[in-house]
Amino acid sequence: QTSFPPFILSIIVGEILRLNEDPTVHGVALHLSENAYSNKILNAVKPEKDVDGVSDVNLGRLVRGDTYNCSISPTASAVMELLEKLVKTVDGKKVLLVGTCGPLEASLQCLLQRKGAMTMSCQWKTQQLQSKVNIFLSMPIWPAHAFCTTSCHTPRVHRAAQTNHPQFLLYCLSLRWSSSVSALITPTPLGEGKSTVTIGLVQALTAHLNVNSFACLRQPSQGPTFGVKGGAAGGGYAQVIPMEEFNLHLTGDIHAITAANNLLAAAVDARILHESTQSDKALYNRLVPVVNGVREFSSIQLARLKRLGINKTDPGTLTADEISKFVRLDIDPSTITWQRVLDTNDRFLRKITIGQANTEKGFFRQAQFDIAVASEIMAILALTTSLADMKERLGKMVVANDKNGQPVTAEDLGVTGALAVLMKDAIKPTLMQTLEGTPVFVHAGPFANIAHGNSSVLADKIALKLVGEGGFVVTEAGFGADIGMEKFFNIKCRTSGLVPSVVVLVATVRALKMHGGGPNVTAGAPLKKEYTEENLQLVADGCCNLQKQIQIAQLFGVPVVVALNVFKTDSHAEVDLVCEIAKQSGAFDAVPCNHWSAGGRGAVELAQAVRKAASQENSFKYLYNLELPIIEKIRIIAQKVYGAEDIELSPVAQSQISRYSKQGFGNLPICMAKTHLSLSHQPERKGVPTGFILPISDVRASIGAGFIYPLVGTMSTMPGLPTRPCFYDIDLDPDTEQVKGLF
């Protein structure tokens, strides 16, 4: 434990004493991090200026227990209530608040939002705040770095930290995995609120149950944000703020991935062109030029020589044969698997022909752009455990085969270092907060079908250190339990070495009705009455899907808590029925949640259930051994998780499997690329499909990320813009800088 340096304590006391005597100041509210609350400070406030009662009864609510090591106020809701009182009491008078303006500002936003429109942006300017509530913020934020004492990766404090985020204390505590993973039943195309449950749960844990907690979320792609789906910051009173930053560029991680991905793509085609149009000698002279009279290999080139078995360091001594081996990667253009990416829903780039300008001398070929989050570099970011590990993975990425069928990697192209440089900031998780001040890490966001779809290992690990013993980290797994959770266990847990204590399975009455035989649910179209009126039969029938998803989680030996995300159209009887069936089906507990409308308060029951489940014995096991043949691993997932009778491999899939096995990649885990809209490969088959044969059309590999991904049918890796995209409603007020229409 640490406290503020003495001179800072004396500043605070000095300032309070000054304010005590200032007749224009009608009250002092303290909002400091817990370790600033010494008796010295508390005693300094004159009783008549003590508007928030910090020196007596409320102290317990404002100051957290001494094991709480993250100085983000856990009491945003308490402060909010105080502020509500303040604004009433001192309306029109000048109230001076001493303290960090991070969670305070958030609380004020919350307060003002409650008094005004729900859709109001959360990015209040200090000046705007002042004019609204007549409050003057006197104390600057202590800069984050001044109090950082950490031996683990320092989380990058988001840019907004300069004005509205709190400082952050890091300690390395004993690592204890008290995390829960938030997964989902098979969803409707509208989404069932996995993010809001995650946020509501940590809000309940921290602000209402006094348990340290952290949420780890993925950053959404700009494609859906401007396309069909909208953002992914949660919703209602369970949101990440500032929501606009979360849904836009944030710290530029996805842009960094785009830049790195496309540098590698450009290097592949340029290399083919240069090799095709130059002699060995010309290539060698250009690759190893004389600079200031000296001819030297770069370190990247020395490493390549070593891989080729050429133990020479003087460029003058290579034989013609060695030069040829050195200068030619001999990439077979028909085997290129490395695609370009953009973070835009641009359907016209799904299939393109590149290299048609005269300057490319006829070397055109067919290619495609994927959405940026589908890049293998994104999957690497989510799975990496350190800078050194990330660099190694980036170098191992396979972009094509050479004409002898051997894999060609990023390292062969000499671009590993540049990729690592482009990704050096992106590896640091971004700190944000919920509306109630709970800390949130936003990091990575791999595509959930062709990649593993989970938030980052690094964010989970740092968050675990921060919450300390008995604390909770809630990390989100993409899509249904058959997709996101299976990959979480079999891929992510293998990389991180961590095991969760609880699975929180999110369900909605709406989705269960769909599985029970309800009509189609389509984004954009109005919901049919089956979904807005009570229908216990549909719910009961649909619970087969919930039961199956519970069983999937149990395959891994982890207790399941079902979180029923309640919509206003759900009847009491429907809610009770789901919870009852869930418990009969083997869930440790099943509780309704109202975080959307009530914030953390609406998820307290869930938080209690999660805490209780986490104290259970945990008998975690993987679903398959890595040593099994690729086909076996695929079959185990298909049968045990999806309920398929068997699998059926296309000839392409078979030859790819034997190629990867030959190339030494047979021992990697499997990352199934399957629709999330059904347990089977057919999106229209709801409930618990049986008796189907899962067709594997192709098998690909992300060697850097470290998995083989079989394609079950066609997976679109580039969404399109609909006739009426989200951006029709998005606007910026040039005077207030307020963003409208993002959600």
Next chain:
Amino acid sequence: QTSFPPFILSIIVGEILRLNEDPTVHGVALHLSENAYSNKILNAVKPEKDVDGVSDVNLGRLVRGDTYNCSISPTASAVMELLEKLVKTVDGKKVLLVGTCGPLEASLQCLLQRKGAMTMSCQWKTQQLQSKVNIFLSMPIWPAHAFCTTSCHTPRVHRAAQTNHPQFLLYCLSLRWSSSVSALITPTPLGEGKSTVTIGLVQALTAHLNVNSFACLRQPSQGPTFGVKGGAAGGGYAQVIPMEEFNLHLTGDIHAITAANNLLAAAVDARILHESTQSDKALYNRLVPVVNGVREFSSIQLARLKRLGINKTDPGTLTADEISKFVRLDIDPSTITWQRVLDTNDRFLRKITIGQANTEKGFFRQAQFDIAVASEIMAILALTTSLADMKERLGKMVVANDKNGQPVTAEDLGVTGALAVLMKDAIKPTLMQTLEGTPVFVHAGPFANIAHGNSSVLADKIALKLVGEGGFVVTEAGFGADIGMEKFFNIKCRTSGLVPSVVVLVATVRALKMHGGGPNVTAGAPLKKEYTEENLQLVADGCCNLQKQIQIAQLFGVPVVVALNVFKTDSHAEVDLVCEIAKQSGAFDAVPCNHWSAGGRGAVELAQAVRKAASQENSFKYLYNLELPIIEKIRIIAQKVYGAEDIELSPVAQSQISRYSKQGFGNLPICMAKTHLSLSHQPERKGVPTGFILPISDVRASIGAGFIYPLVGTMSTMPGLPTRPCFYDIDLDPDTEQVKGLF
């Protein structure tokens, strides 16, 4: 004038008094912003702890005059000397420095660099610094926002500000244009050091002549950084730091432009597809859907109805004809001028065919990717004067014509608001600093051939307010005076309403020799001996180009100071000859500069000349009236600036000119897209070519940016990767996070 709030002064004093009594502290060096140096503080330091003599003789060097409103230390060099002393004196002992760690850290870097390798990175971690020089930084930085009182745009403080940038005081002073624009003679392909002169000049002004100054630079594209040219942070002791951030993502401005540009591109093609495959009724139902039982136009759609002359607000009342007009933009695919962009040198995207997937139903067409900085959105960012102005310009961008030949804009596609949202942070200039602590704004970086190539109007305006009366803002103009400077005057000055006091024309002996008939200069190849040995005849012959560029500047009525960027191979006689000829040719002054090897000290003479020139009468005038016909304006530039006999328009160019004139765009300024390697259109013609007819192959328009750009020959808008790209030398040390090989 302001000073620190009393409680902060008392902190500082309190801390000094504590340190006076601390036996483990062997000395106190103060490094605070000027307004912290009250007598109260100065008297507090015990004489025996006063290691930097702050209380007496050195005070004058550490504390600047009271008109200096930017608290970035102007005395980085003085501090450096002190530190040099400190490190010697107290080696092995603990010296405590109180102060901001921004310029201090920079100074330490500088110091350590002088003692070690020049290539050492500038991003020192505080801990690394401590271990190196045994110094402990006790006082946190005061956060920027706490002392900001400004009514102008607040500059965005770069992310790195959290750890190593100084605070920043903003005042609105009377606006006085004491800026100089830094331009260039016709350069060699190696570049002649325009950025280093700009940086050296502000270092000299601020740190050595006690004159407030600011440099406004462009951010370089990642394309060249990883391709052929390398970064653009200056070089030697005239550099912007942190150099890595400058050359990489910085605050993501270029990524934001890429995202906005490509969202618009995707919207164009998706719209054509949707219109081609749907009936009026289907389109209308999708564009104006029933949501929760209500059917409403969005505000973007209401604006479109108004433009169409349909004064209705109820979607139910439109006639079939009105619906058809409303739902169909009728874009003619053959007229699309809006291209996709990437910030990567990817030559295979120069000409591509898009839309070849089955899902695009046969609507493939030829298209291209440009480098991101060639996007019109980048030109807009550089020319805009406010958020409202930027939004308006974004909406006005023309992407194609409809089938009646009328322009189709971003506003017609309903994407203006989304583009503004994507660009809302990018509009704020990024604050960085030179190695000697001079403030630098980095903002925008439009392509210098198809766009105007200058840094942003907003950065210039904010910087001018900051330097105050008598201060200097040095802003860079891309390429030679025939390109960058002409566009600076005729395009940028028209938008900003500002006029510079001085033109600084950068020349090198190397480039002049080339113009005098020296052999070819090629990037990557060793220089011929003509360039490394004295050759007065070549220099004298080449000065014709210098003379011509001086005359071009004089066309605008602004005095010219020639800055001869001295290389180590230049002889005294060569240097003297250039300066003499420059003065004979009408330059106000001509001085040699050694900022690369000596920092600001090496550009003091230049700074003095610039100050003197700025006090001259200025008789600024534009080169042409906007009301002239487009052809006339092109001819004036060709004849007066390039020295052409006349111009020759291709049939395409002629028809484009008459189309733009008809569409009402005839009164825009002209932005010539011409090679920068010759005054003519032929790169190989050095010196001062005469007797040529300038061929105009095509004429295009950037309506949002606000200029017409005639193409003189073919302009590549997408560079390629060479056989041995820069990235071969770029690497990241995973332990120290040090970037190697960026320059």
